[in-house]
Amino acid sequence: MVKFTALLTSLVLSSVVSAATHTYNWTTGYDDRDLDGSGEKTRIITCNGEFPWPNIEINKGDTVNIYLTNGFDDNKNTSMHFHGLFQHGSSQMDGPEMVTQCPIGPGQTFLYNFTVPDQVGSYWYHSHTGGQYMDGMRGLFIIHDEDYPYKQGEDYDEELSLSFTEYYHSTTYELMPKFLSLYNPTGAEPIPQNFLMNNTRNLTWEVQPDTTYLLRLINIGGFTSYWFFIEDHEFDVIEVDGIPVERNTTDMLYITVAQRYTVLLKTKKDTSKNFAIMQLVDTGMLDIQPDDLIVNATHTLSYNKDNEEVDEAFVDSLEDDAFLDDFYLTPINKTELYGEPDIEISVDVVMDNLKNGINYAFFNNLTYTAPKVPILVSVLGAGDDATNAAIYGSNTHSFVLDKDDIVQIVVNNQDTGKHPFHLHGHAFQVVDRDHYSGPEDSDEPKAYDEDDHAEFPQYPMMRDTVYVRENSNMVLRFKADNPGVWFFHCHIEWHLEQGLALVLIEDPKGIQEDPNQQLTESHKAVCADLNIATNANVANNTVFTDLSGENVQQPPVPSGFTAKGYVAFVFSCVAGVLGLITISIYGLIDISNVEEKVARDLDIDVHKLAEDESLSNEKRPSSEVGVVDDNSSSSRK
Ligand SMILES: *[C@@H]1O[C@H](CO)[C@@H](O)[C@H](O)[C@H]1NC(C)=O
Ligand SMILES: *[C@@H]1O[C@H](CO)[C@@H](O)[C@H](O)[C@H]1NC(C)=O
Ligand SMILES: *[C@@H]1O[C@H](CO)[C@@H](O)[C@H](O)[C@H]1NC(C)=O
Ligand SMILES: *[C@@H]1O[C@H](CO)[C@@H](O)[C@H](O)[C@H]1NC(C)=O
Ligand SMILES: *[C@@H]1O[C@H](CO)[C@@H](O)[C@H](O)[C@H]1NC(C)=O
Ligand SMILES: *[C@@H]1O[C@H](CO)[C@@H](O)[C@H](O)[C@H]1NC(C)=O
Ligand SMILES: *[C@@H]1O[C@H](CO)[C@@H](O)[C@H](O)[C@H]1NC(C)=O
Numbered sequence: 237m238v239k240f241t242a243l244l245t246s247l248v249l250s251s252v253v254s255a256a257t258h259t260y261n262w263t264t265g266y267d268d269r270d271l272d273g274s275g276e277k278t279r280i281i282t283c284n285g286e287f288p289w290p291n292i293e294i295n296k297g298d299t300v301n302i303y304l305t306n307g308f309d310d311n312k313n314t315s316m317h318f319h320g321l322f323q324h325g326s327s328q329m330d331g332p333e334m335v336t337q338c339p340i341g342p343g344q345t346f347l348y349n350f351t352v353p354d355q356v357g358s359y360w361y362h363s364h365t366g367g368q369y370m371d372g373m374r375g376l377f378i379i380h381d382e383d384y385p386y387k388q389g390e391d392y393d394e395e396l397s398l399s400f401t402e403y404y405h406s407t408t409y410e411l412m413p414k415f416l417s418l419y420n421p422t423g424a425e426p427i428p429q430n431f432l433m434n435n436t437r438n439l440t441w442e443v444q445p446d447t448t449y450l451l452r453l454i455n456i457g458g459f460t461s462y463w464f465f466i467e468d469h470e471f472d473v474i475e476v477d478g479i480p481v482e483r484n485t486t487d488m489l490y491i492t493v494a495q496r497y498t499v500l501l502k503t504k505k506d507t508s509k510n511f512a513i514m515q516l517v518d519t520g521m522l523d524i525q526p527d528d529l530i531v532n533a534t535h536t537l538s539y540n541k542d543n544e545e546v547d548e549a550f551v552d553s554l555e556d557d558a559f560l561d562d563f564y565l566t567p568i569n570k571t572e573l574y575g576e577p578d579i580e581i582s583v584d585v586v587m588d589n590l591k592n593g594i595n596y597a598f599f600n601n602l603t604y605t606a607p608k609v610p611i612l613v614s615v616l617g618a619g620d621d622a623t624n625a626a627i628y629g630s631n632t633h634s635f636v637l638d639k640d641d642i643v644q645i646v647v648n649n650q651d652t653g654k655h656p657f658h659l660h661g662h663a664f665q666v667v668d669r670d671h672y673s674g675p676e677d678s679d680e681p682k683a684y685d686e687d688d689h690a691e692f693p694q695y696p697m698m699r700d701t702v703y704v705r706e707n708s709n710m711v712l713r714f715k716a717d718n719p720g721v722w723f724f725h726c727h728i729e730w731h732l733e734q735g736l737a738l739v740l741i742e743d744p745k746g747i748q749e750d751p752n753q754q755l756t757e758s759h760k761a762v763c764a765d766l767n768i769a770t771n772a773n774v775a776n777n778t779v780f781t782d783l784s785g786e787n788v789q790q791p792p793v794p795s796g797f798t799a800k801g802y803v804a805f806v807f808s809c810v811a812g813v814l815g816l817i818t819i820s821i822y823g824l825i826d827i828s829n830v831e832e833k834v835a836r837d838l839d840i841d842v843h844k845l846a847e848d849e850s851l852s853n854e855k856r857p858s859s860e861v862g863v864v865d866d867n868s869s870s871s872r873k
């Protein structure tokens with residue numbers, strides 16, 4: 237008994253002693269860099285004048301204080317999100333602007349102050365303002381823990397990280413208006429110029445022979461997924477998105493933006509040969525593939541720098557059965573399948589055009605439109621109205637969840653592209669996920685059928701970012717045990733800006749009643765600086781049920797027109813089609829078949845259009861503009 241008490245006391249003491257506070261003082265700025273060796277410099281976002289941004293490495297239980305100052309000289313706002321962290325009792329530290337916080341205006345400082353009591357492993361952080369993080373405002377966030385199930389000295393010898401990104405020779409600020417444009421009616425995403433590992437095209441990782449490395453693979457990009465493999469090496473997956481899992485040996489992974497895989501890699505005893513580390517972009521995500529684009533980036537696993545240079549390595553197949561399926565991973569803590577849901581949120585993913593001709597992304601019929609006052613700020617000011625979902629507006633796509641609800645999210649992807657979805661504030665269970673059923677079926681989206689699905693796993697895989705396949709579906713579950721406002725969105729930054737997001741307001745009364753969830757002084761100050769009220773609803777009205785003046789999405793295309801027909805019509809009214817097409821998004825890329833590609837996406841006969849002299853006749857029905865649109869929601873081939 238005495239011994240037990242002593243042990244308990246020492247445990248308590250050691251945890252008190254070891255919990256540290258890590259303080260960072262960061263100011264954003266710009267610099268021009270050539271990361272891919274192309275000879276061309278592109279503006280990137282710096283931290284205290286430096287690039288890349290520093291990694292944060294802490295122990296479980298530690299506190300993080302980041303004083304983030306907006307040092308931009310071009311009037312841009314900023315914010316910071318800590319991807320995958322639950323932010324228990326600190327929802328306002330989560331980052332997404334106009335969801336949990338007011339944007340940080342020029343010259344302002346926001347203090348991100350939070351503790352990480354119960355998470356371990358590989359995370360990252362990034363701006364949550366516009367597509368800003370794609371310009372470099374991001375870094376790794378690693379949480380160590382002496383109780384981590386895989387131990388240094390026993391299971392591995394050394395650890396290190398590899399980050400993945402796409403790289404553009406233009407900033408997001410330059411690309412976004414061209415992407416969200418009438419002249420890009422199919423929503424074709426800008427094509428990157430290169431794909432980088434650790435911010436370079438030529439990474440060399442010098443390894444020791446006969447050594448086990450804990451390797452953190454982290455996709456900190458904003459668009460493309462990769463297949464990752466190392467020539468002639470296997471590895472064991474031990475963690476996905478910060479969830480330790482039972483070992484699973486594989487030789488290839490597929491990693492979407494925002495996902496993390498932690499693996500154990502044992503090097504060979506023989507040092508006479510070096511091997512290729514391969515980062516193959518999923519070319520199915522690219523609307524067009526320029527001839528000079530290097531889609532299989534080749535890096536080096538070096539046993540000895542005097543060995544022969546490595547060549548690109550190949551695999552026979554990139555089909556689903558050729559790489560690890562994360563669906564079958566089992567969390568080490570074996571969390572049972574959550575019970576029957578108390579609430580189900582079922583959404584169809586659709587890409588389509590609205591009246592202004594821009595291609596948007598929708599959950600059902602809503603494209604997320606940022607409110608005038610951040611949702612969390614309006615929860616705190618709403619008093620008893622806070623539980624009424626209607627006060628959060630008709631276009632923020634907000635749902636109110638009761639404390640401890642089991643929530644089921646069903647995502648039916650009616651689009652022909654993959655989408656990696658991320659939920660803030662939780663790791664969800666992936667209870668069902670359909671497989672892509674082959675190109676022959678790809679025009680018929682398959683919705684989730686609650687009466688006809690595979691048996692749910694007993695211990696489902698858990699993570700915070702998972703992709704739904706093209707024309708397919710997935711079912712996620714989590715327990716609403718974390719009062720806060722949590723964004724659920726596609727992590728492809730282009731698609732988030734197109735509106736592929738919804739908002740979960742979890743236990744709003746619990747948020748209001750928690751003294752730690754009240755707005756901090758620095759938060760109130762950044763709101764005041766931008767004239768954002770802290771006692772108003774999303775429409776900036778002090779009567780919370782009054783939504784007059786709220787931000788709403790564009791109206792639909794006029795009746796009698798199909799979306800793309802309408803776009804083609806607007807196209808033709810403004811000027812000659814071919815001339816406009818060349819200044820469209822495609823014009824950024826050096827390819828020869830621009831018109832052909834656009835025409836194929838639009839399903840229009842460009843030559844017929846161009847020859848048609850009455851092109852600018854204002855009252856043409858869409859059918860006469862040569863449009864064969866079936867109101868299809870897909871944006872891609
Ligand atoms: C952060 O750095 C800036 C510029 O060096 C300085 O003015 C400011 O006082 C620092 N803030 C903190 C909290 O250390
Ligand atoms: C910064 O945020 C404020 C408040 O939401 C907004 O009015 C302003 O347009 C934003 N600035 C930029 C450059 O987007
Ligand atoms: C950070 O938050 C904690 C808990 O709310 C508070 O005690 C502490 O004073 C805050 N730190 C700073 C520097 O404001
Ligand atoms: C890649 O970058 C990470 C994080 O900055 C660093 O820890 C790691 O050592 C780098 N990896 C290699 C192989 O250089
Ligand atoms: C890229 O890698 C895949 C798989 O090894 C291979 O099938 C394909 O031909 C490669 N493409 C190029 C351009 O090397
Ligand atoms: C490893 O993954 C495969 C599928 O990729 C699955 O069939 C198997 O059950 C997994 N094993 C463990 C121990 O997770
Ligand atoms: C297992 O880990 C997940 C993710 O961190 C957590 O939500 C869950 O509560 C844990 N379950 C148990 C039984 O400890």
Ligand SMILES: *[C@@H]1O[C@H](CO)[C@@H](O)[C@H](O)[C@H]1NC(C)=O
Pocket residue numbers: 601602789
């Ligand atoms: C979306 O559909 C709902 C239900 O049919 C309807 O009430 C709402 O007005 C629609 N919203 C928009 C923006 O079309």
Ligand SMILES: *[C@@H]1O[C@H](CO)[C@@H](O)[C@H](O)[C@H]1NC(C)=O
Pocket residue numbers: 608767768769776
């Ligand atoms: C909100 O309303 C207040 C008071 O009418 C006004 O000062 C402020 O500019 C408004 N803010 C926005 C974002 O509309």
Ligand SMILES: CC(=O)N[C@H]1CO[C@H](CO)[C@@H](O)[C@@H]1O
Pocket residue numbers: 271272273274436437438
């Ligand atoms: C930054 C850098 O060294 N880039 C080089 C990487 O390798 C490619 C192809 O081998 C070269 O073209 C780049 O210049």
Ligand SMILES: [Cu+2]
Pocket residue numbers: 654655656726727728731732736
């Ligand atoms: Cu997406």
